[in-house]
Amino acid sequence: MVDAAYTPTEKVDITDVVCPVTFVKTKVALEELEDGQILQVHLNDGEPVQNVPRSVKDEGHQVLKLKDNEDGTYELYIRKVGD
Amino acid sequence: MAVDYATLKKGGFMRQKQKNHFSLRLSVVGGQVSASQLAAITKVAEKYGRGYIHLTSRQGIEIPFIRLEDIDEVKEALAEGGASPGVCGPRVRTITACQGSAVCPNGCIETEELAQELNRRYFGKELPHKFKFGITGCQNNCLKAEENDLGIKGGVRVSWLQEKCISCGICAKVCREKAIRIEDGNIEIDRGKCNYCGRCAFSCPTDAYETAPGYLLSFGGLFGNKISKGVTVLPFVEDQDTLFRICDAALEFFKENAVPGERFKFTIDRVGREKLDETLWSAFEGN
């Protein structure tokens, strides 16, 4: 499970916006997907990485993995839950 | 008619500059006011006051411009909606609280029922001077616990559940105290740094933390003519019996040691913090 490779259906880059638009952008991208599909989010360190995974969890989706790109950005893999 | 101002004040009637008028302070517990209470308050403000209320700094409601001769009618009208006058003077004051875990996503403890219970136990209790309790649901401290004579701050003790962890690293990112170290898929929590905020558990995508709610207490805060921040003495308190035992002990200590008109903070300074600490530790340990 720990190192499973997740194949995303869609990707979204939220490094060009700040909170709370980071979450809004993620939410909109998730809305385009079907139940069970995977979204890959490219996000910044700091507030986004502290807040976006939690907000996604609170919305009922499944956070699968957070990959540290070691350049101040991350890839977050989310499985959409529900329609 | 001789006016007994002390009795009026005890009943929440604050004398105004304007002769024979009172700003009537109402009893509010934990900042919660029901619609029926509001309706009764509205009616009283319109009929007996000047059609407005004032919100106090500690979640209270006052109805200004109530006249002395209307007091009995006002009390009756309020009672119909389940509202009643509060207290002023040297006693336990309004118990304030944020909404806590019932509503707030960051809440570590239930606050409304706790405020009600403290109110049942202590509200109006006669003391050498006023005494304020405040309850805040987590480290965000929206209710500013340390301003109070006795501040209660909610927290959770977190325990990592290895079998559920997917090693995503989010918990370490969200921990403001840098208390979480992840090494080779193993997580260590530095208990000396952890402040019980619960952010790791709330953010963990797989709920790989178990949480046990509890209380962090501060003593001797005041925020008026003199300003002082309440001090935390005891470790994390994990059950309500212990919490109430400590509250009893603190109030008893105040009652026994304070001179009239002296706030808790100055009693502590005068008789010595060690003496209070001893009392509190004894209550904490169950004596």
Ligand code: HEM
């Ligand atoms: C993941 C993205 C978000 C981040 C990083 C974020 C961050 C913050 C922070 C740091 C605060 C200040 C809290 C404090 O007082 O200490 C705040 C407050 C607030 N946020 Fe967000 N937020 C996010 C998403 C949202 C969204 C989606 C909304 C609504 C559409 C929102 C609406 C608000 C509001 C109304 C406040 C309260 C402002 C106030 O009255 O002080 N936020 N947010």
Ligand code: SF4
């Ligand atoms: S103190 Fe915590 S629980 Fe209470 S309202 Fe603020 S964030 Fe929510």
Ligand code: SF4
């Ligand atoms: S409870 Fe708060 S301070 Fe303690 S380890 Fe978790 S995030 Fe860090």
Ligand code: SF4
């Ligand atoms: S957030 Fe949860 S799953 Fe991720 S590393 Fe921490 S404990 Fe493990």
